[in-house]
Amino acid sequence: MFLIDCGEGTQDRLKSFDVKWNRINQIFISHLHGDHIFGLPGLLSTFHLNHRERKLQIITPIGLKEPLQLLLNTAGEKLSFEIEWIELNHVGALKVWENERIEVVAVPLDHRISTYGYIFQEKEHPRKILVDELSKFPQLNHHQLRSLKKGESVTLEDGVVVPNEWVTEKQLQTRSYAYWSDTRFHAEYASFLTGITVLYHEATFLHALQEKAIMTYHSTAKEAAELAQICEVGTLLVGHYSSRYASILDHEKEAKEVFPNSIAVEEGQSFRIS
Amino acid sequence: MFLIDCGEGTQDRLKSFDVKWNRINQIFISHLHGDHIFGLPGLLSTFHLNHRERKLQIITPIGLKEPLQLLLNTAGEKLSFEIEWIELNHVGALKVWENERIEVVAVPLDHRISTYGYIFQEKEHPRKILVDELSKFPQLNHHQLRSLKKGESVTLEDGVVVPNEWVTEKQLQTRSYAYWSDTRFHAEYASFLTGITVLYHEATFLHALQEKAIMTYHSTAKEAAELAQICEVGTLLVGHYSSRYASILDHEKEAKEVFPNSIAVEEGQSFRIS
Numbered sequence: 001m002f003l004i005d006c007g008e009g010t011q012d013r014l015k016s017f018d019v020k021w022n023r024i025n026q027i028f029i030s031h032l033h034g035d036h037i038f039g040l041p042g043l044l045s046t047f048h049l050n051h052r053e054r055k056l057q058i059i060t061p062i063g064l065k066e067p068l069q070l071l072l073n074t075a076g077e078k079l080s081f082e083i084e085w086i087e088l089n090h091v092g093a094l095k096v097w098e099n100e101r102i103e104v105v106a107v108p109l110d111h112r113i114s115t116y117g118y119i120f121q122e123k124e125h126p127r128k129i130l131v132d133e134l135s136k137f138p139q140l141n142h143h144q145l146r147s148l149k150k151g152e153s154v155t156l157e158d159g160v161v162v163p164n165e166w167v168t169e170k171q172l173q174t175r176s177y178a179y180w181s182d183t184r185f186h187a188e189y190a191s192f193l194t195g196i197t198v199l200y201h202e203a204t205f206l207h208a209l210q211e212k213a214i215m216t217y218h219s220t221a222k223e224a225a226e227l228a229q230i231c232e233v234g235t236l237l238v239g240h241y242s243s244r245y246a247s248i249l250d251h252e253k254e255a256k257e258v259f260p261n262s263i264a265v266e267e268g269q270s271f272r273i274s
Numbered sequence: 275m276f277l278i279d280c281g282e283g284t285q286d287r288l289k290s291f292d293v294k295w296n297r298i299n300q301i302f303i304s305h306l307h308g309d310h311i312f313g314l315p316g317l318l319s320t321f322h323l324n325h326r327e328r329k330l331q332i333i334t335p336i337g338l339k340e341p342l343q344l345l346l347n348t349a350g351e352k353l354s355f356e357i358e359w360i361e362l363n364h365v366g367a368l369k370v371w372e373n374e375r376i377e378v379v380a381v382p383l384d385h386r387i388s389t390y391g392y393i394f395q396e397k398e399h400p401r402k403i404l405v406d407e408l409s410k411f412p413q414l415n416h417h418q419l420r421s422l423k424k425g426e427s428v429t430l431e432d433g434v435v436v437p438n439e440w441v442t443e444k445q446l447q448t449r450s451y452a453y454w455s456d457t458r459f460h461a462e463y464a465s466f467l468t469g470i471t472v473l474y475h476e477a478t479f480l481h482a483l484q485e486k487a488i489m490t491y492h493s494t495a496k497e498a499a500e501l502a503q504i505c506e507v508g509t510l511l512v513g514h515y516s517s518r519y520a521s522i523l524d525h526e527k528e529a530k531e532v533f534p535n536s537i538a539v540e541e542g543q544s545f546r547i548s
Contacts, residue, residue, distance in 0.1 A: 039282070064348060067347070
């Protein structure tokens, strides 16, 4: 489970939305403005108070480590877990993290301070489960399902073999998720984002305030949708709205006019990437 | 308007409870544990984003200035207002702030790290308004009321003089508020707290866990009430409950058994000090 950015109150939201936060082992930070990092001291302290032992990786633009550690040290306690800092200071796209199944690429964005967008890309093409066929073998357990997704055949407890091709089929596309905030609009981002399954793109403003967006290094809902269209992404999620807007209906409307599969997201929602 | 301590989410609570936070010019910090300071970066950033210009005074145990300023500097912006740091590192009771009407004394408390309790003490004995008499002069304005409280007589617009003694009487006691958190119980605090109008005292535990309270440098509801009784305070407020307690009814019951005028406080409540 990845956490991307950590504004003030993140630990409260994780509790409210019943997220199993012990499973967070990586935190990706886009940039060092307060609304993206001021929840870190509290979240890390709570990890500590809950006696976390597993290492935590923080992937972030350079400059966060010293102030955060200094603030955590004010209480004079040594954290119960290790933090591995992966500090970014590169131009161009760079793979900054990976495990067996996923790799993460960080791309510099055009904001007021050093900012990175993150692309989470599935490596393999896991086999797609054929749900109807699978229901014929209710005795399959979680581990066997995983083996089937990898393309392996499995043997049931009674010795019966389930050949992989009986219950799965080839999946054409790997899945991917891109987090693109905060940034000005650039059509050139298409070189990184084409074919992305789900793109989250900031839409601080409606297009009537495009000049303000440019001035403050932000984007409009229409611009986000234009990028989604150019990139032929699967789904566009827009967010990071200016507090001047009382409702987000106009953001969704503006985006849908350009790219129909757009959703203006609200706090606490979840989306399947597929 | 004073703010005392500033845990994560304080700015959200101030908004929810409709507090006019622009009027906060002093923040008093008891100690540097995260649950008392991690709301500062966000609150100060919001002051900045709202173009605050008035100086802010932060009264705090030594050690907060550097990490907080470093974290605020990560975004690379200079704050729109000045912070005056009043850093505490003393033993015994010391006056750390005052204006014309109020003085604030900081007293070291017995907690795991350097911690101060704060006593807010009214300086003057303002005259007590006789509400029934006052109602005979509905034309009195806010400024005239203030003059009456100071003991002055006022002249109405039609030339009629309202002698001070017609509508006020002498008030015997000045009002005071003490904030006593986090700390172990000590009867010796009575030398500072006797006669306090409203005492807020932490009650992290119920008395059944007194040993745990001593070990972790906290207090029980019963102990807080004992101190209130020794000091003959007006009202005791207890708070800062351990998250192990699902309800605070037992804290109030335990305190009331020793000191009847005890209240176990909840988020968002307000109390008159009188």
